[in-house]
Amino acid sequence: MANADELPFSLAGMRVLITGADGGMGVATSKLCARLGADLILVDRQKPTGLAEALPLASSQTVSAVSCDLSDRAQVDAMAKATGPVDGIVDLAAVCPYNDWHEADWNDTLLEVMAINVGGPINLLRAYFPAMVENRFGRVVLTGSLAGRTGGLRAAPHYSASKGSVHTLVRWFAQRGSSHNVLVNGISPGTTDTPMMRGQGYDPSAFPLGRFATPEEMAGPIAFLLSPAASFVAGVILDVNGGIHYS
Numbered sequence: 001m002a003n004a005d006e007l008p009f010s011l012a013g014m015r016v017l018i019t020g021a022d023g024g025m026g027v028a029t030s031k032l033c034a035r036l037g038a039d040l041i042l043v044d045r046q047k048p049t050g051l052a053e054a055l056p057l058a059s060s061q062t063v064s065a066v067s068c069d070l071s072d073r074a075q076v077d078a079m080a081k082a083t084g085p086v087d088g089i090v091d092l093a094a095v096c097p098y099n100d101w102h103e104a105d106w107n108d109t110l111l112e113v114m115a116i117n118v119g120g121p122i123n124l125l126r127a128y129f130p131a132m133v134e135n136r137f138g139r140v141v142l143t144g145s146l147a148g149r150t151g152g153l154r155a156a157p158h159y160s161a162s163k164g165s166v167h168t169l170v171r172w173f174a175q176r177g178s179s180h181n182v183l184v185n186g187i188s189p190g191t192t193d194t195p196m197m198r199g200q201g202y203d204p205s206a207f208p209l210g211r212f213a214t215p216e217e218m219a220g221p222i223a224f225l226l227s228p229a230a231s232f233v234a235g236v237i238l239d240v241n242g243g244i245h246y247s
Helices: 024-035 049-054 073-083 106-117 119-135 146-150 157-180 215-226
Strands: 015-019 039-044 063-067 088-091 138-143 182-189 237-240
Touching: 015 024, 015 119, 024 039, 024 215, 039 049, 049 063, 063 073, 073 119, 088 119, 088 215, 106 119, 106 157, 119 138, 119 157, 119 182, 138 157, 138 215, 146 157, 146 182, 146 237, 157 182, 182 215, 215 237
Parallel strands: 015 039, 015 088, 039 063, 088 138, 138 182, 182 237
Antiparallel strands: none
């Protein structure tokens, strides 16, 4: 648990679990949280061993790499049992197919998107949230999307609907966690330079800042929401979209 005497943006003393750790935003967030002093549990479908080994850690810091399919509740429960309680969760695991919703097999993709993008955070919080409440400390950051705010620029309906659901989950869990000092928030990223968005027809020259966001520009707001600087922030969906949309 974080020490109240730490610097406002320090994560020293916190055990932070990051899912989707091997993705673009996951790598950037893992690196920043490591620099800020957190002990890390890095999670992805394939164990992110290389990332864990490459992080710049102080001698007092710990890191572990875990393989888990977040859409599988039994796997998430087993992971929670193995890791024990954590102080912070950052859920960055998501899929964003761009397939046509008129296709005959689109319902299969719909179920996959909902299982990962909505079922994943629910499974995580069912596994870890009760211990946070019992310990009277927790910081949770879920990842929504501009698409969950507006319907998206090019995203398909299953992705937009899933991210709107994540925004609602932030508020649902914030209502139940805040009185126990378990603060649940989210970020709503705009178009970011990650494999998920490259080559999908986005035109950054049409954006107010004229460019994609970098993964590091998402990592900063995430780390803020984990930190003592955000100790009075709960139920917020923080827009990080370069002025594309104002909520």
